Amino acid sequence: xxxxxxxxxxxxxxxxxxxxxxxxxxxxxGITALLGPNGAGKSTFMKILTxxxxxxxxxxxxxxxxxxxxRRIFSRLGFCPEDDAFYEELSGxxxxxxxxxxxxxxxxxxxxxxxxxxxxxxxADVADRQVRSYSRGMRQRIKLAQAIxxxxxxxxxxxxxxxxxxxxxxxxxxxxxxxxxxxxxxVISSHILPEVEALTSEIILIHQGKIIARGDIYFIRDLxxxxxxxxxxxxxxxxxxxxxxxxxxxxxxxxFEPEDQAVIFETHDRDRFFNRLNELLLSSPLAIxxxxxxxxxxxxxFDYLVGK
Amino acid sequence: MTTEIKRVFSFYFFLKKKxxxxxxxxxxxxxxxxxxxxxxVYRLAGHWAENSQIIxxxxxxVFFLQFLIVILALFYGTSIVPEELEGKTWPYLSSRPVxxxxxxxxxxxxxxxxxxxxxxxxxxxxxxILNLDRDFQLKDIxxxxxxxxxxxxxxxxxxxxxxxxxxxxxxxxxxxxxFGFGWENVIQYFPGTTQKLSIVHYLxxxxxxxxxxxxxxSFLFIRLEPTSDWLAILxxxxxxxxxxxxxxxxxxxxxxxxxx
Numbered sequence: 001x002x003x004x005x006x007x008x009x010x011x012x013x014x015x016x017x018x019x020x021x022x023x024x025x026x027x028x029x030g031i032t033a034l035l036g037p038n039g040a041g042k043s044t045f046m047k048i049l050t051x052x053x054x055x056x057x058x059x060x061x062x063x064x065x066x067x068x069x070x071r072r073i074f075s076r077l078g079f080c081p082e083d084d085a086f087y088e089e090l091s092g093x094x095x096x097x098x099x100x101x102x103x104x105x106x107x108x109x110x111x112x113x114x115x116x117x118x119x120x121x122x123x124a125d126v127a128d129r130q131v132r133s134y135s136r137g138m139r140q141r142i143k144l145a146q147a148i149x150x151x152x153x154x155x156x157x158x159x160x161x162x163x164x165x166x167x168x169x170x171x172x173x174x175x176x177x178x179x180x181x182x183x184x185x186x187v188i189s190s191h192i193l194p195e196v197e198a199l200t201s202e203i204i205l206i207h208q209g210k211i212i213a214r215g216d217i218y219f220i221r222d223l224x225x226x227x228x229x230x231x232x233x234x235x236x237x238x239x240x241x242x243x244x245x246x247x248x249x250x251x252x253x254x255x256f257e258p259e260d261q262a263v264i265f266e267t268h269d270r271d272r273f274f275n276r277l278n279e280l281l282l283s284s285p286l287a288i289x290x291x292x293x294x295x296x297x298x299x300x301x302f303d304y305l306v307g308k
Numbered sequence: 309m310t311t312e313i314k315r316v317f318s319f320y321f322f323l324k325k326k327x328x329x330x331x332x333x334x335x336x337x338x339x340x341x342x343x344x345x346x347x348x349v350y351r352l353a354g355h356w357a358e359n360s361q362i363i364x365x366x367x368x369x370v371f372f373l374q375f376l377i378v379i380l381a382l383f384y385g386t387s388i389v390p391e392e393l394e395g396k397t398w399p400y401l402s403s404r405p406v407x408x409x410x411x412x413x414x415x416x417x418x419x420x421x422x423x424x425x426x427x428x429x430x431x432x433x434x435x436x437i438l439n440l441d442r443d444f445q446l447k448d449i450x451x452x453x454x455x456x457x458x459x460x461x462x463x464x465x466x467x468x469x470x471x472x473x474x475x476x477x478x479x480x481x482x483x484x485x486x487f488g489f490g491w492e493n494v495i496q497y498f499p500g501t502t503q504k505l506s507i508v509h510y511l512x513x514x515x516x517x518x519x520x521x522x523x524x525x526s527f528l529f530i531r532l533e534p535t536s537d538w539l540a541i542l543x544x545x546x547x548x549x550x551x552x553x554x555x556x557x558x559x560x561x562x563x564x565x566x567x568x
Contacts, residue, residue, distance in 0.1 A: 050403045085397050
């Protein structure tokens with residue numbers, strides 16, 4: 001099957017500053033998340049996909065067609081930009097209807113589709129209010145509404161959940177998942193990890209303009225095995241525990257948190273560490289209150305992979 | 309592409325009708341109406357005996373020709389691209405199925421439509437306020453129609469030039485100001501062919517009273533070496549088409565970055 005979105009050797013600089021470098025990827029239907037810190041190159045990649053920027057090297061294709069100056073593909077694509085920018089004088093309904101008219105829909109269709117999109121993002125009751133009077137969350141939702149109003153097959157959403165209250169966030173996440181279930185291709189960028197985890201397990205980690213890892217959440221987790229693990233143990237005898245473990249060759253580092261009566265071990269062999277810990281617990285009167293892995297989440301994977 | 313231009317035109321005409329900029333410039337253009345009312349009242353009180361046609365020609369030359377059409381074209385034309393970039397609304401346009409040339413031409417036409425409405429309403433109202441009396445003749449209607457057509461031609465040409473500047477420069481307003489109120493004002497006093505390197509030269513050539521050397525503002529007419537009517541019209545149309553074409557071409561191939 002041909003991928004919906006393809007990037008081949010995609011590179012882009014802003015003068016001497018690198019935007020993205022040698023991005024090669026294929027994106028198929030479903031939700032794919034671009035994850036990376038600010039300035040990682042997520043927005044540059046999305047701007048190339050939406051025809052705002054031209055790649056210096058390589059090319060981006062959507063539905064097998066080149067993106068730059070190719071207006072045909074834009075009737076099948078919806079884009080939610082990151083910036084909080086609008087035609088402020090317009091009401092929510094006028095904003096959506098106006099943008100829909102650029103697709104060639106007649107006035108009645110524009111109005112119907114605009115109202116439908118406003119319903120979806122739960123803004124129907126403020127449809128006639130000027131966008132300038134909307135709250136941050138409402139503005140974020142109307143931005144999403146303009147991306148989905150024409151029922152596109154591909155959705156490119158740049159930080160679509162930022163500024164939303166938890167309730168709206170949950171609603172939008174549900175909506176995006178419904179698009180996925182309808183067979184659409186959704187590319188979403190975020191630097192807020194729980195949001196990404198709530199949306200998809202298909203993740204692309206991007207840092208300093210390069211893709212540093214790609215895969216589902218489990219694949220990313222596997223990557224962690226090539227990196228040290230952190231295990232935090234809270235115990236009244238945390239010093240004794242540290243002394244006992246200190247000689248083990250798979251142990252890389254130890255750090256103390258005396259105020260919490262805890263010790264953090266860093267190991268590159270989690271299995272051997274836990275085997276030894278079990279032995280110790282059986283053979284000595286060590287009391288353990290809590291064992292946690294501070295790095296057992298997406299943020300930790302990301303931090304490891306970018307070498308934080 | 310015509311349908312795409314129509315779509316862009318409709319959207320932006322609607323948008324411009326609602327914008328606060330339009331309200332401000334509508335008020336500014338109404339200054340001519342206010343001036344006409346004041347003069348009319350003054351004349352009714354028997355203070356200003358000069359022919360009202362001559363008075364209107366002075367308003368036409370100073371306010372409409374050398375100020376209003378230039379300032380309207382300058383502010384609407386030079387903002388065509390920067391307003392999308394500075395307002396960060398460019399992604400909404402660039403991700404729609406309309407060509408970039410259609411965006412420029414559609415936005416140009418919507419600006420021309422809005423500014424033409426302002427210009428014509430101010431021009432016609434002020435003319436009739438000053439001249440509608442017992443001496444008013446049918447031929448006076450042709451006079452005001454010809455003034456309107458000349459000013460519309462001028463507006464179209466200036467707007468096209470400033471639209472081109474907006475596709476070319478990040479901050480086109482400064483060069484626009486220098487051109488509209490510097491170059492255009494100074495160059496017309498140069499003798500020979502140099503004065504033909506301005507838009508205002510062809511507009512003055514078309515105005516029926518260009519040879520008038522009477523009145524307080526006669527200095528505005530000195531040194532004008534007029535171009536023939538048809539050639540002036542042709543050159544104004546050519547300026548409009550060439551600069552609009554260049555703007556569309558440049559905009560289609562250039563990349564525009566939103567500054568964070």
